[in-house]
Amino acid sequence: MNILIVNPNTTQSMTRKIGAAAERAASPGTTITATCPDFGPPSIEGYYDEVFAIPGMIGEIRKHPEADAVVIACFDDTGLDAARCATGAPVIGIGEAGFHFASLISGKFGVVTTLARSIPAIEHNLVRYGLATRCSGVRASEVPVLDLEIPGSNAADRISEEIARAIAEDQAEAIVLGCAGMADLANRLADRHGLPVLDGVSCAVKLAEGLVGLGLRTSMNGGYARPRAKAYAGSFSAFSPGTN
Amino acid sequence: MNILIVNPNTTQSMTRKIGAAAERAASPGTTITATCPDFGPPSIEGYYDEVFAIPGMIGEIRKHPEADAVVIACFDDTGLDAARCATGAPVIGIGEAGFHFASLISGKFGVVTTLARSIPAIEHNLVRYGLATRCSGVRASEVPVLDLEIPGSNAADRISEEIARAIAEDQAEAIVLGCAGMADLANRLADRHGLPVLDGVSCAVKLAEGLVGLGLRTSMNGGYARPRAKAYAGSFSAFSPGTN
Amino acid sequence: MNILIVNPNTTQSMTRKIGAAAERAASPGTTITATCPDFGPPSIEGYYDEVFAIPGMIGEIRKHPEADAVVIACFDDTGLDAARCATGAPVIGIGEAGFHFASLISGKFGVVTTLARSIPAIEHNLVRYGLATRCSGVRASEVPVLDLEIPGSNAADRISEEIARAIAEDQAEAIVLGCAGMADLANRLADRHGLPVLDGVSCAVKLAEGLVGLGLRTSMNGGYARPRAKAYAGSFSAFSPGTN
Amino acid sequence: MNILIVNPNTTQSMTRKIGAAAERAASPGTTITATCPDFGPPSIEGYYDEVFAIPGMIGEIRKHPEADAVVIACFDDTGLDAARCATGAPVIGIGEAGFHFASLISGKFGVVTTLARSIPAIEHNLVRYGLATRCSGVRASEVPVLDLEIPGSNAADRISEEIARAIAEDQAEAIVLGCAGMADLANRLADRHGLPVLDGVSCAVKLAEGLVGLGLRTSMNGGYARPRAKAYAGSFSAFSPGTN
Amino acid sequence: MNILIVNPNTTQSMTRKIGAAAERAASPGTTITATCPDFGPPSIEGYYDEVFAIPGMIGEIRKHPEADAVVIACFDDTGLDAARCATGAPVIGIGEAGFHFASLISGKFGVVTTLARSIPAIEHNLVRYGLATRCSGVRASEVPVLDLEIPGSNAADRISEEIARAIAEDQAEAIVLGCAGMADLANRLADRHGLPVLDGVSCAVKLAEGLVGLGLRTSMNGGYARPRAKAYAGSFSAFSPGTN
């Protein structure tokens, strides 16, 4: 089984870290391909970055028709809906993956993400997915995404402090880490705080394996219908949907 | 990895069918044990049956401390909360499993269950899980649970008719089959209706494999805390929670 | 008019206290019978205890066919749905009774219960009943249920402190006491805090009197339909639903 | 115990009918006083009529300081919030009374009212009370309020037809009659349709008896605080709130 | 274009201040008429005052049939529904106007009003309008309405303190001032706090200009249907709805 992990930002070190986390989570027989676009933002911190990451991410998906499932490795599930229209394979966002798994092992889960400006997008996703009532709160550690790549930064400590607040003030029963770049911290933080800490990348790999294992694919009845055939103008012409 | 599948009713033929569906869904390396209690109702059709199924189901869980994960194989997720307090292993209900997987491959999913009297319990679960906004409607086929065990009954046709209505009238984009006894019908109905049809048993096996694979266990901060040690009176004394 | 009060735990001193509270609330012409099962948990503190209390509670209801109404005297309304299927008489939970009465005399009410582990079950009930939007918050005093039976414990003071917080921090306009064992504290706490403090036992008696007075009984259209006739296996055979 | 029933419209025949329904519902020892204002609309059919009914209704409440409880006998609970500020006695609207009682004996209840223009006000009340999720739908029979006073009109038949639709199309498990003028029809319609049919007037009497019996009064912490002392100008000067 | 601004209380100094704010907001070609009733409460602080302000307010609307649009200048949108039935012209409440404009320039807005007793009415409006999920919280400055008319009072400072709390504790991104009498403070407070501060009076003028400019009028299908013709009794006979 081939699972394609697309990091929608262009930072290769982060792509490698995400790929390693996915490898650790993968079952025997699962092949992980981790990739990122070569155009767009180096990190996704808010709505503006997000929209410039999506075309490149869709491009990566189109380059990999052999994928049995696709994982979008940005916590705000950048471009998830468009990706589901772009391929017949199931597509999982790491944000939703973390939320669904946390819902299975806790009454209420908290989310600890990077910057406050990313909170509204995550909250909107929770409402759309239906899982907002299961979330005790989304908190920002105010660690910028790429600081997570800097060895020796105090990023882990700041995240840990915010987890402590989520437990004490919000009664969080589990914690979902709100950035693909935090994938390597989950186990250590779980031990420190004595409750489940979930990394969306590994959760998404497991959900992808499950969907592929059961032969389940995205429904094409409704909003995820294949795009109607039409010619896109100018520099996006290569993305034009063909006849389906 | 050992997954314990507990059918909370006492009907052995149904337990075997559920076990077979679980085996088909299981990955290499996963051992399935399917069991059912020897006391309680032969089928669960409404709130009354449900409460008399739970003690026996908890008993089965307690008999299998080797289980890495537990699946409750009744679509109304009978006794799920109590089961999560009874064991350190993660516990998955087949209802929630179907809802979570359907949420990943459709905008809105429909549910087709057995009797109308079971609809309110399913609707309550959807609200509690947070996924009610993702459900286009819960419909009853008016097929009693044990009719699904009778070769040559027209159960499959009646379920198929209700699926057709869910698509036409509710705009369901995927269908979750609302009874463990329907596990063998999913593929055929998916082909007939041209959209994903999910069986909760196999979805639950995949979620259980995923949680175990990542080492995730039920949080004990909150409602799923282990029961306080106390002596139960009379015939339930064997279920008394010990010191934890 | 005969009202049956079932304390679903097996602690007789608590049953007597609940019975006395019900007697104080009852109108002339109302006969109160307070009872509890002889098997099951001595107190209900969380989901696990709850499921082992229900069979005994249903048994008590079945022993009293002369009851015109039934009150379930545990604040999480243990087994309320099953009880409504088990008898033609109306069934009232003391939790819902407190919530409904508080909704009539305040904009938002707070709940102060025993242990934090009981909060999720109460919150789920509030959502199901529809009254979650009327509740300013559910708070735990961390007084175990049976401490309420110990003369000279500081239980009342700890509950009073939590009421003070509900008023100051949550803007609660009335307080519902979240355990049948607190029934004797309501008046004193109302005087101390200068706002309505409601005990669910007495509220349930009044609602039961009202429903019986008007000849209203549980609807059998829907989830509260009488259970289908079937034979339960093993030790629960005596609970098998007959033909209705 | 004295219960004041205020019909907020000026139609005396309807006041008498409401008073008779209240008498039938009242327990021994309860004295019913049914009254209506001498200025304002003869029937309340929509938002405009409503606001001109409230001053007269408040006037009636102020004329009866001996009342232990007040019932507002218009199904849209006209002026309920203002009335709760105007008196220390508990105040019950017949709409909310019907909704609360129906919630205790059914999973979902339907409402059948007079004119379609009254539906939005009833729906808003359901949302505010929190009970909208318990209502299967509000339907209009298109019977004007005062047609209910005309002997030989086909009003009862048109209401009955709409009840049949609520059961068949909305799966209503109980019916709340949506006008004080329908109080005398409840029993007959319950028999015809084989499910509980609730009249808000009698439900309100029972809730009032319950609250008074327990000594419960409206909280003054919050929106129901007594009005601040001030002088009203012109023709409303007699309604000026004094020092409280 | 003629816009009628009705201050529903009888305080003329406040009416003049509101009129001046409306004039400042009005476009060239818009004529503002600011008026208030000559009977009723001098300020609206809670539900009781509210119902005695509405008849006079409706009276002012009826005196000005030339108005192309009507603005109700009390923050709890006193009598908005009745006013929409009373005239063919569109009617805007200053509360809803502030909420709608704030929704266009922020993710979540906070509201700072006068007294705590007014909070529930504002919260109910937010729920009804649908915009409660956009509001980070309604806070009271505990400044009585008419203190806003007293030169040299510390009202502005107390409001400013509450705005600071809404930003720090509730993450409000914009502030809606919760009283018509605060109309002159918006710009100063916006400068001090560095985020948008909205005054409902000027927002309502702009919405009124927009609706009139597009020829949009209140729908008469539904709850805003014109009142049915009937004769009101007594002192309200002049308000009787005629044939429409």
Added chain:
Amino acid sequence: MNILIVNPNTTQSMTRKIGAAAERAASPGTTITATCPDFGPPSIEGYYDEVFAIPGMIGEIRKHPEADAVVIACFDDTGLDAARCATGAPVIGIGEAGFHFASLISGKFGVVTTLARSIPAIEHNLVRYGLATRCSGVRASEVPVLDLEIPGSNAADRISEEIARAIAEDQAEAIVLGCAGMADLANRLADRHGLPVLDGVSCAVKLAEGLVGLGLRTSMNGGYARPRAKAYAGSFSAFSPGTN
């Protein structure tokens, strides 16, 4: 005052029609500039088209720093959040504009859009904006976007039929037309159906005039904070956010 109208698709005839509708709605003193990108999809019909329209649309906004307000003229409010981060001027989507105006003149409004595949995106927006509870339903006429540009097509009739259904079956009190390309049909359809029919383009122009007239700009506290300065890779480098 300069209002920039960006049609996010590349179809110039539609841009001209939208521009004309905006001109008709504009007040004296308002200058309308209508534009569209030169790369991207010719029409937006679902999630996939949407993401390829946004970069071009942001590009148009960046080309027009003189704009006092920006209107996004696609009914699913394509890229609205990103656009709000891209400019200090207020940004209005025509979908939200229609919803907000319809909320001011009706209790519940219906939406009639082009293709069924666009319904989920519109429903998600309604939930996010908070106005889902005000919407009676979103219906598709199954008229593709560019058919609206074809003289003599039966597009208007098909839209009209769907409006008739929204009134009869959903009790819609007003209709919002769900595509920028329907801007010229509003008045005719309003006359035919006897209720308000709103075109989002003209509503957005009026909201933009209002916000600019009051000097209101998007809050930068929260999700609409200006993007952090960073260098975008490859073909999107020209969109890199600078220091703000």
